[in-house]
Amino acid sequence: IRDDSDEGRLDEELLRKSEAMDHAPVGITIAEPTTEAGDNPLIYVNSAFERDTGYTEAEALGRDCRFLQGPETDPETVAEIRRALDEGTPVTVEILNYRKDGTPFWNRLTVAPIEMDAEMYYVGFQEDITERVDDRQELRRFQRATKAARQGFFITDPDGTITHVNPAFEEITGYDERDAIGKKPTILKSGQQSAEYYHQLWETILDGETWDAEIIDERANGEFYYAHQTISPLLDEDGEVEELVALQTDITERRERERQLKTFDRVLRHNLRNELTVVKGHAELIRSTSQGPAFDSAETIIETTERLLNVANKG
Numbered sequence: 001i002r003d004d005s006d007e008g009r010l011d012e013e014l015l016r017k018s019e020a021m022d023h024a025p026v027g028i029t030i031a032e033p034t035t036e037a038g039d040n041p042l043i044y045v046n047s048a049f050e051r052d053t054g055y056t057e058a059e060a061l062g063r064d065c066r067f068l069q070g071p072e073t074d075p076e077t078v079a080e081i082r083r084a085l086d087e088g089t090p091v092t093v094e095i096l097n098y099r100k101d102g103t104p105f106w107n108r109l110t111v112a113p114i115e116m117d118a119e120m121y122y123v124g125f126q127e128d129i130t131e132r133v134d135d136r137q138e139l140r141r142f143q144r145a146t147k148a149a150r151q152g153f154f155i156t157d158p159d160g161t162i163t164h165v166n167p168a169f170e171e172i173t174g175y176d177e178r179d180a181i182g183k184k185p186t187i188l189k190s191g192q193q194s195a196e197y198y199h200q201l202w203e204t205i206l207d208g209e210t211w212d213a214e215i216i217d218e219r220a221n222g223e224f225y226y227a228h229q230t231i232s233p234l235l236d237e238d239g240e241v242e243e244l245v246a247l248q249t250d251i252t253e254r255r256e257r258e259r260q261l262k263t264f265d266r267v268l269r270h271n272l273r274n275e276l277t278v279v280k281g282h283a284e285l286i287r288s289t290s291q292g293p294a295f296d297s298a299e300t301i302i303e304t305t306e307r308l309l310n311v312a313n314k315g
Helices: 005-022 047-053 075-087 130-148 167-173 195-206 252-288 293-314
Strands: 027-031 042-045 091-098 104-116 119-128 152-156 162-165 211-218 224-235 241-250
Touching (some): 027 047, 047 119, 075 104, 104 130, 152 167, 167 241, 195 211, 195 224, 195 241, 224 252, 252 293
Antiparallel strands (some): 027 119, 104 119, 152 241, 211 224, 224 241
């Protein structure tokens, strides 16, 4: 008669651990000690590994994990993993791997050595972080785009507190990032807009619509400037305003040119035409009461004023 209670408990504990590994939410692999060829053949993969890679257990066992690598896999990252395996130290990397169907995915891989029966085996933990990496890459593209943009760009939270500005915003407003972040856009308020203007602005964007209008703002040095401003709300899944994104284009020079053109137009239409009309009237009077050289001179004056009036009209 033999008491097998301890062995039974060990078998049960081993079974529970095995089931936990099999159904873990991340990919788990176990690789053999390094062979003479430099490989570490897999002797275990769990269901999450099969799900993430598309390879079945039968297709993966006996192969080195290099079969997951592809044309865009970074060789430096691969070399880093190899060095850690050779040194018997844990390593965590982000590596571009490929599924069985050829689609790439970003893999956060941790490999740790474990000693069993006086030999070094390697446990790998794999997590598909493709979406996270894509988000990071999109964020970097967004940051590069906003830095390169010539329009002033700033983001606020739903209460209007500034959380991000780009270099063009700093150049246009005179407020650098440290001065602007944490403040409200009211730092730009010039007092030239009515309360109704701001009431309509907030009513529009809180309804989830885009506000598009011109505004007179004030730079950090107290100078007024004209801007064409677009403010768009970013909504969450429930349709609530999560952030506000504002774009400003400094149109001060354009407005100044428009003012100059209006002045020029007024000079042409009013001053010049009125004076030329007076000249022409006197010339016609002279022509009607004169003969000889005086008549010819009056005719020349009338013809010249008509040409100048025509030029003024075209201008």
